[in-house]
Amino acid sequence: MKQANMAALNSGNLDISASLAGILNEKHCPEHLQVLKTFTAALRDREYRDAVEEQAFSRLLKVLTRLSSELQAANGDDADMQSVALQLQLIAECFRAQRNSCVQSTRNQSLLRELGFIDVSLKLLSFLQTTNLESRDGIFEPLRCGIQFLGNLAVENQVCKDDIWQLSFPNLLLQLLNADDEKTVNYASMLLHTCLDEAKVEELSEPQNIQLALRVLELCRTQPELDWTVLIATQHFLKSSALVESMYSGMSHHERITLLEVLFAELREEDSEECGIPPSVASFLASSFQKDCGAVLTLATGSASNDEVLQEALMVISLLDVLCEMTSDHRQFMFLQDHPDLLVTTVALFVFLLFTLYILPTELLEQVHAIGKASKNIFSAAQNFSSFSGDGDSSSHSPVISFKAHLIRLIGNLCHSNTNNQKKVRELQGIPLILDNCNIDSNNPFISQWAIFTIRNLLEHNTQNQEVVADLERRGPVDYSALRELGFLVEERDGSLLLKPVKKD
Template identity: 25%
Template structure:
C-alpha cells in the first residue's frame, strides 16, 4: 500500500465512510464543534489532510476543496490543530499548493477563498503563527492574490493581512513600505471592480489611512483610469482623478461618518485632503447641473464630493475644547489657516443661487426687462451646495476667528441665502440655519451686521425668524441688534 492509499484508509476509518469524498464531508461536519475539533486533534487528522494537499494532482477538484475546508474547520480556535499545522510546515504546503495549482490566476476562486480563511484561522492562534504566515506570504503571494478580481477573496485577504499586521510594529513597518502599499493599491483596484462585502477591507484601510497616517502615499499611488488607453480620440480627455481614488475616499468617508467623534484625524490627512479638493475643483465641469447624489459615476465629481463629505465630518468631530477655546493646532484651525473658509465662500459665491431664489430673480428680471446675469456654476451633484454650507457651519462652531473671517469675506448675507429649501440639495435649509447660528453665536459684530441688513431689507425677515431671532433698536445707542425671539 503506497502512502496516499494509507492516508485514504486512515481517513475512511476515522469517519466510518466508504469514499474519500464522504469521509471529508463527514469530518467537516464533526469539526464544526469545539468537541469535534478536539477529538480530531487527538486523532491527528491534520497530518493526514496535509499529506493530501501535498499531492493535489491525485485528488479531484472537489476533494481538494473539501480537504482545505476540513483544515479550515480544524484550525478554527483549536490550538492543538493550529500548532500541529505550523509544526508540519502547513503554511509552506499551502503556499506551494497555491503556486502549483494556479489559484491566483482565477482558476478556482472558491478554493482560494477557503485557503485564505484557513490562514486567517491559523493566524488568530498567536504571534508565532502570524509570523510564519507573514514570512511565507508577504509580499509576493499577497500581491498576487490581491490582483484576483473576486469579492470574497479580497475580503478574506484583507482579514489575513489585518490580523497579521495588527499589534506587530515590525510587520506594520514592513507593510507600510512600498511593497505593502502596492498590495493595498491592488486591493483597492480589485474592490473598485468587484466591490466588497465584509468589513475587513474597511478595517484595513482605517488602520493604514487613519491610524498609521499613510493616506497621501496610497492616494498618490492610485493612478487615474483612462477611458480608453492608447486611443488617439481620447488624448487629453482622461479624468484627472481615477475611479480607485474616488472609491478610497468614499470608503474613508463612510468610516469617518460611522465613527464620528471616535477618530482623531491628523493635520497632514486634513491638509492633503484640502489639496485634493482644490485640485479637483479646477477640473470638474460646473456647467451642467448634476441630478444624481454621490456616487455619480464621474471620478472627478465623486472625488470632489467625497472630499467635501470628509471635510464636513472632520470639522464636526474636531470641534474646539469648550474649556480651552484658545487651544491651537487642531485640524480645523490648520485648514482655516490654509484658506479653507475663503475657498469655500468663493465657491459658494460662484454658484448659482438656490432654486427658490433663482425663480424669484428670473421673475424680477422679466418684470424689469433687465439684462440676464452671466452664467454661474451649477451644482455638479445633488447635495453639493449643502456640503459647502455644512463645512462652513461646522468650522464656525465656537470659533470667533472663523466667524470674523466669514464676515470679512462678505459671506454672511451669502450664507443667509442658503437657509432655504432646495430640491437639488436635501437638508440645505437645516444646514443653513445651523451655520448661521454658529456664525452669530457670541459675535456682536456679526449680529450688528445682519441687523443692519434686515432694517435695510437686504434680507427677508423670515430668514432671521427661522433662526429664532428678531431685530430690535437699542434705546441708548439707536443701533439695531439681534435678540432671541
C-alpha cells in the first residue's frame, strides 16, 4: 500500500511539474489558476509535501518570476486591467503554494531558500506595496499571501530568518507595516516578530533604523488589537536598553506615553515571575523622570494650554506610575533606592552617591504641596467626590489626579528598609509634609493610605524619625484624626512614637 501511495505521489509530481511548465509557455488563462490551486491543495498533505521534487519548485519559481516581470511591465495607463487582475490572482496562488510547502518542513524551507524564492518574493512584495495600479484592492491578497509565505519559511529556521532580514530590513518591513490593509500589517508584524532576535533588536536601535521600531510602537497605540506588535514590544523591545533609550529620544511626548503604558502593563503582568526589563532601562527612566518632572508644575498655573506642554506633563505622570510599579514588587529594581541624581558623577565602586532618586520626589512634593496651598488649582486638596461618581463631566477631571499620592508612594517605596533614605527624607523636612497629606483629598484618591504606608516605612526601626513625629505631636500642628478614622493610632511610648492599628471592639 505504501509503495502504491508513493507511486501516486510521484505521478502527481510529474503531472504538476508538467502543468507548471505549460504555464510558462502559454498565455495566462483561468485554467492556469486552477493548476496552481490544485498544487496548493495537494501541499496541505504532509506526505505529499515531503515528496515534492525540486523540479516542481524550480518551475514554480519561474512562473512567479515571469508573473512578476509581466506585472511590472503592465504598470501603466494602458494596462489591461482584466489581465492584471488575473496576474495578481496567479501571484497570490503561487505564494499560497509556497506557504503550504513550508509548513513543518525544514527540507522544503531550505530547498526554496536555495532556489532563490526569498529574493524574488521580497522584490515582488516591494513592487506590490509601492505600485500605482488603478485597482489597489487587488494587491492585498498577494501581499498577504506573500508575507505569510515568508513567515512560514522563517519559522524555526535561522538561516532563512537571517536572509529575509538582510533583504527586507529596514525599508521593506517599514513599508509593509505602513500598508493600507490591516491584515497585511498584521502579517508583517508576525514576520517581524518571527525574525527578531537579540542581535537584530540592537540593529533597530541604530539611528537610521529607529523608524521601524517607532512604527511598531505607533501600531501598539493606534491598533492595540494587533497582538503581534504588542508581543514585539514586550518580548523584544523592552529587553533592550539601547533600543528603549533610542526610541525614547526620538519620540514625541505622546509617543512616549504609549511606550510607558506598554512597559507599565508588562510590569503588572501577573504571570511573569521575573520581569525581563533590564535594570538599565529602569535607571534610564528614573533619570528621565528626574530631568523632566518639573513639567507637571506648569499645569498648576493653568498655563498649559499648549498641547505639547500638556503631553509632556502627562508623560511625566506616566513615568511616575512606572517608577512606583518598579519599586513595589520587583526586587530587581530596588536598586533605584540608590539611583544617582543626574547632577552627580558616578564614582568608584562601593562609594555612596551623594544624591539619590528620592531627593527629587521629596522636593517636587514640597513644590506641589506649596502651590496647592497658595491658591485653588489642580493641586489643591478637595473633599468633593462628585466628580468621581460618574455623574459629573469627565472632561473636568484633572490630568494629575493622584500625582501627589504617587509621589508619596514612590517616597515610601524608596524608604522601605533603607536607613539612608529614611534619614534623607528627615533632613529634607519631608516627614511633616507627608503627615500633612493624611487628610482625605478627592483629587488624590488613596493619598491618606499611601501617606500612612510611607510614614510606616519612614518610622520602621528608625528612632530618630519616630522622635520627629513625637515632637510634632507635642507641638500640636498635626491632626491625627484622619489616621484614627482609617484604623491607626499614633501612640507615644518611652519617648518614641508608634503607629499601630486600632483594636476593634
